Amino acid sequence: MALGNEVLIGKKPVMDYVTAVIFQFNTGSDEVILKAKGNMISRAVDVAEIVKKRYMGQVKLDGFAVNSEVVRNREGQTRISTMELTLKK
Amino acid sequence: MALGNEVLIGKKPVMDYVTAVIFQFNTGSDEVILKAKGNMISRAVDVAEIVKKRYMGQVKLDGFAVNSEVVRNREGQTRISTMELTLKK
Numbered sequence: 001m002a003l004g005n006e007v008l009i010g011k012k013p014v015m016d017y018v019t020a021v022i023f024q025f026n027t028g029s030d031e032v033i034l035k036a037k038g039n040m041i042s043r044a045v046d047v048a049e050i051v052k053k054r055y056m057g058q059v060k061l062d063g064f065a066v067n068s069e070v071v072r073n074r075e076g077q078t079r080i081s082t083m084e085l086t087l088k089k
Numbered sequence: 090m091a092l093g094n095e096v097l098i099g100k101k102p103v104m105d106y107v108t109a110v111i112f113q114f115n116t117g118s119d120e121v122i123l124k125a126k127g128n129m130i131s132r133a134v135d136v137a138e139i140v141k142k143r144y145m146g147q148v149k150l151d152g153f154a155v156n157s158e159v160v161r162n163r164e165g166q167t168r169i170s171t172m173e174l175t176l177k178k
Binding site: 039045046048064066083085 | 127128129130131134135137138142150153155156157168170172174
């Protein structure tokens with residue numbers, strides 16, 4: 001779920017990812033990058049919003065990137081959006 | 090679905106919103122703002138990615154804002170994330 005200062009957003013409850021981000025900030029990171037694909041993008045935005053509210057102005061959204069990648073599945077291949085949100089303390 | 094140069098992302102097929110954005114660009118807008126809430130945020134990112142690919146480098150993501158708002162429903166009130174993506178030609 002967390003690699004270095006990255007947090008990969010998946011299907012776990014939102015609060016699990018909020019906890020992972022807060023842990024990163026509390027153990028010395030100034031910056032945490034949330035990474036999400038497809039439907040998980042909405043969840044990443046939820047995580048960012050909750051962390052911002054918890055830290056009341058101390059954490060802000062510092063960067064944002066969207067991209068897409070090709071994924072192969074049983075029906076052939078499809079394009080899926082990806083997003084990175086950078087939170088800074 | 091489209092107000093001025095804004096496109097509100099809802100539950101219609103992604104390509105409906107892509108068409109709405111392209112229409113805005115083709116009728117003189119230099120800038121289109123995609124607005125989405127909750128689960129529709131992922132779809133807004135899909136729309137942005139498809140438009141970027143269609144315009145092959147002519148359209149770029151120029152701005153990004155996330156926020157949240159309180160929504161009242163039958164169970165009481167809940168907080169929902171909102172996002173605005175600005176596409177510029």
